[in-house]
Amino acid sequence: MHAVRRVAMVSMHTSPLAVPGSGDAGGMNVYVLEVARQLAAKGTEVEIFTRATSSDQPPVVEVVDGVSVHHVAAGPYEGLRKELLPTQLCAFTASVLRAEAHRPEGYYDVVHSHYWLSGQVGWVAAERWQIPLIHSMHTMAKVKNLTMAAGDKPEPYERVLGEEQVVNAADRLIANTETEAEDLIALYGADPERVAVALPGVDLAAFSPGDQAAARAVHGLRKDDIVLLFVGRLQPLKAPDVLVAAAAELLARHPDLRPRLKVIINGGPSGNGIERASDLPAQIERLGLQDVVHMMAPVGRQDLPDLFRAADVVVVPSYSESFGLVAVEAQACGTPVVASRVGGLTTAVADGGVLVPGHDPGDFATALESVLLVPGRRDWMARAARVHAEKFSWSATAEATLGVYRSALAEQPVLLRRYA
Numbered sequence: 001m002h003a004v005r006r007v008a009m010v011s012m013h014t015s016p017l018a019v020p021g022s023g024d025a026g027g028m029n030v031y032v033l034e035v036a037r038q039l040a041a042k043g044t045e046v047e048i049f050t051r052a053t054s055s056d057q058p059p060v061v062e063v064v065d066g067v068s069v070h071h072v073a074a075g076p077y078e079g080l081r082k083e084l085l086p087t088q089l090c091a092f093t094a095s096v097l098r099a100e101a102h103r104p105e106g107y108y109d110v111v112h113s114h115y116w117l118s119g120q121v122g123w124v125a126a127e128r129w130q131i132p133l134i135h136s137m138h139t140m141a142k143v144k145n146l147t148m149a150a151g152d153k154p155e156p157y158e159r160v161l162g163e164e165q166v167v168n169a170a171d172r173l174i175a176n177t178e179t180e181a182e183d184l185i186a187l188y189g190a191d192p193e194r195v196a197v198a199l200p201g202v203d204l205a206a207f208s209p210g211d212q213a214a215a216r217a218v219h220g221l222r223k224d225d226i227v228l229l230f231v232g233r234l235q236p237l238k239a240p241d242v243l244v245a246a247a248a249e250l251l252a253r254h255p256d257l258r259p260r261l262k263v264i265i266n267g268g269p270s271g272n273g274i275e276r277a278s279d280l281p282a283q284i285e286r287l288g289l290q291d292v293v294h295m296m297a298p299v300g301r302q303d304l305p306d307l308f309r310a311a312d313v314v315v316v317p318s319y320s321e322s323f324g325l326v327a328v329e330a331q332a333c334g335t336p337v338v339a340s341r342v343g344g345l346t347t348a349v350a351d352g353g354v355l356v357p358g359h360d361p362g363d364f365a366t367a368l369e370s371v372l373l374v375p376g377r378r379d380w381m382a383r384a385a386r387v388h389a390e391k392f393s394w395s396a397t398a399e400a401t402l403g404v405y406r407s408a409l410a411e412q413p414v415l416l417r418r419y420a
Helices: 027-041 082-101 116-129 141-146 157-169 178-188 212-218 240-253 279-286 301-310 325-332 361-372 377-389 394-409 412-419
Strands: 006-010 045-051 060-064 067-072 110-114 133-136 172-175 195-197 226-231 261-266 293-296 313-316 337-340 353-356
Touching (some): 006 027, 006 082, 006 116, 027 060, 027 394, 045 082, 067 082, 082 116, 116 133, 133 157, 141 157, 141 178, 157 178, 172 394, 178 195, 212 301, 226 240, 226 301, 226 325, 240 261, 240 361, 279 293, 313 325, 313 361, 325 337, 325 377, 353 361, 361 377
Parallel strands (some): 006 045, 045 067, 110 133, 133 172, 226 261, 226 313, 313 337
16 A cells, blocks of 8 residues: 555646636536545645636635645636647646745655646656656547537547547546546557546535425426426537427427426536527527526536426436536436436436437437426436435545555556656
């Protein structure tokens, strides 16, 4: 057993302190922060390096005992889109190396990078510090390019090349699911011996079943409303338009549902969804669903459980998901899920949901009918959803991650010879 005293965690393009659902913030933000908390609880200190996006951000934020977030100055604070972040890799890397230069030699035991941009930074840092590089992809360009929405832009070759370099450089790769591990091996040629799986978790205390009527009252919903909920970034990849079209199909089949049907879209524009921000409102207007579909800004993590509890079904129609944290959090609240049969969603969703092959709105409408209109089925699925969600915990994620760190450290003499 190798003790892991301290980890340098890199999340360059998005801060774990950001509110998921808009910009570049999503499930990865939650993952980084929750795993860091659990690692600290197990005795491993974590320092997270992320790019500063405001001059008001303090240089260091102490989240809990043993977890700190460093806001690194690299490029303009605001207005720099993720696609342009490669121009700031050198500046960001220099700041991370400078931070370590003020520490005693051997201060960090491992570098754990998240997303390919951070992997490029971690690659340099690990070689400089002569410690293992652990990398989590979270999303992969080759997978996204195989499963694009109609009219979406493919991920650029520069990202594909950058990911291939990180896969080759990393001493260990942590995948969210077996599906992701298989993609790393098949699409990127990763060494199976260097790929491990650490299933993401869920905060089962915060995300738990509760009073639906009370949760609905918070959001101005009636007890007898039929509530369909989308939570996530508004971009073609996440496919909120599929839910809107499915709602229109559902009403075409069952016009009597219209007075009660409420579709809530909770999220903000992200990525290439920023330049297409008018598409979803235009679709809602074109389908005549202004009285049915309600768009709202992302809610904070503390308010998300009540939003899940207020829903009859949470819909996750994504074209690609490395895991699908929203699906698990919804199920933990006892809310059934209708989701695409893609990527990590095949792990995240079981008896508490329905997986839909493809992205045909008619198929999603049929799946919604099966949950909402079959007597007793939603109640049964709600119970099954919670049971399934209880299989996931952040403590288990952190324990699996620690195992990967220790495995890499056990090869430290080999690493030192390689870098010599």
